[in-house]
Amino acid sequence: MKTRRFLLAAGFVLAMAFTLSCSTDPDSGGGYTGSYGSIEYGGKTYKTVEIGTQTWFAENLNYDPGTGNSACYDNRASNCDIYGRLYDWSTAMGVCPSGWHLPNKNAEWDVLMTAVGGSSTAGTKLKAASGWNSNGNGTNDYGFSALPGGYGYSDGDFSNVGSSGNWWSASESDIGGAYSRGMDGNFASWNGYSKGFLFSVRCVQD
Numbered sequence: 001m002k003t004r005r006f007l008l009a010a011g012f013v014l015a016m017a018f019t020l021s022c023s024t025d026p027d028s029g030g031g032y033t034g035s036y037g038s039i040e041y042g043g044k045t046y047k048t049v050e051i052g053t054q055t056w057f058a059e060n061l062n063y064d065p066g067t068g069n070s071a072c073y074d075n076r077a078s079n080c081d082i083y084g085r086l087y088d089w090s091t092a093m094g095v096c097p098s099g100w101h102l103p104n105k106n107a108e109w110d111v112l113m114t115a116v117g118g119s120s121t122a123g124t125k126l127k128a129a130s131g132w133n134s135n136g137n138g139t140n141d142y143g144f145s146a147l148p149g150g151y152g153y154s155d156g157d158f159s160n161v162g163s164s165g166n167w168w169s170a171s172e173s174d175i176g177g178a179y180s181r182g183m184d185g186n187f188a189s190w191n192g193y194s195k196g197f198l199f200s201v202r203c204v205q206d
Contacts, residue, residue, distance in 0.1 A: 016041025017025075021164035029147075030128070030139060030140025030141070030143075031139045031140060031141040032049075032140050032141055032142055032143035034050075035144060036048060036049055036058055037049070037050075037055070037204070038144065039057075039097065039100075041063060041097040042063040042064075042097075044062060044063070046058070046059050046061075047059055047143075047145075047180060049142065049143040049144060049145065049204075051112060051115050051116065051142045051143075052111065052112070052114075052115030053111070053115075054108065054111060054112060054115070054204055054205070055201045055205040056112070056144065056145055056202055056203070056204050056205075057073055057100075057202050057204075058144060058145050059084065060083055060085075060147060060149055060167075060200045060201065060202065061084050061085060061087075061095060061096070061202065061203060062080050062084045062085045063085060063095060064082070064085065065091065065094070065095050067091075068087070068088065068090060068091030068094075068095075069087070069088040069090075069091050069196075069198070070085050070086060070087040070088070070091050070095075070150055070198065071085070071086055071126065072085060072086070073086060073149060073150050073152070073158050073161045074158050074161075074186065079149075079161065082131075082147070083147050083148070083149035083150070083161060083195040083200070084147070084149055084200055084201070085200075085201075086149060086150075086151060086152045086198035086199060086200060087160075087168065087198060087199065087200075087201055088154070088195060088196055088197065088198055089168055089178045089195035089196075089197075089199075090195060091201070092168040092201050093170060095201060096201070096203035097203065099205060099206050100157075100168040100204065100205055100206060101170070101204065101206060102169070102201065102203065102204075103169055103170060103202065103203075103204040104167060104170040104171045105169045105170075105179045105190065106171070107196065108169075108204050109169050109181050112126075113188060115142075116141070116142055116144075119139075119188045119189065120150035122183075122188035123138065123183045123184065124138045124139055125138060125139055125140075125141040125142060125144075125190045126138060126140070126141075126142060126144040126146045126183065127139075127140065127144075127145075127146045127147075127165075127183055128140055128145040128146060128147050131147050131162075132147075132148050132162065132163070132165065133135040133148070133162040133163050134201075135183075136148070138165065146157070146167075147165060147166055148160070148161060148162050148163055148164050148165040148183075149161060149165055149166075149199075149200040150154075150162070150163070150164065150165075151164075151166050151197055151198055151199050152197065152198030153177055153197065153198070154196035154197070154198075158198075163175070163184070164181040164182065164183070164184045165182065165183045165184075165200055166181070166182045166191075166193075166197075166199040166200060166202075167180060167181045167182075167199060167200045167201065167202050168180050168199045168201055169181060172195065173192030173193075174192065176194060176195060177192045177193055177194055177195060178192065178193065178195050179191065179192055179193075180192075180193055180199050182200065
């Protein structure tokens with residue numbers, strides 16, 4: 001009887017530990033059931049995922065190039081571990097590994113939006129199933145696992161971690177600005193921002 005009680009108790013503890021570990025996984029509860037690839041870069045292994053005809057990083061980039069302008073949110077390394085690093089546009093342009101690059105607006109980001117059903121629902125389908133504030137989690141149907149890294153200003157301030165995500169494109173909006181893909185709510189929108197803003201980066205395969 002004691003042995004049976006011990007096994008039941010041990011099983012319960014293991015089940016609780018598994019539940020807790022899964023609840024912190026951005027993929028937990030999401031609709032994606034496919035497989036991931038991987039790539040080693042800068043001492044870190046990143047998951048990659050095929051969506052339509054493209055292969056994307058399935059995580060925000062967390063690589064310190066040692067040059068340019070980039071930072072962890074609030075200058076805390078723990079935020080880089082969760083949300084990836086934030087980069088200004090010129091730094092973002094050269095930060096992806098060989099064989100990968102910063103996606104442009106029309107031929108790559110917009111192709112992704114079309115592959116997942118359009119911009120009006122892409123925010124939901126591409127966002128991670130946990131990690132977003134105020135009931136903002138997505139369904140992660142395609143394994144993209146977008147997380148809300150917030151953004152940084154050129155003066156060193158930061159804003160909106162946990163609530164919104166912005167990812168640079170390689171396409172300029174004007175001489176001083178470039179387009180970023182934003183996710184907030186169900187919608188995935190295009191906006192032009194000053195190149196001095198610090199945003200998240202996703203790399204797409206050449």
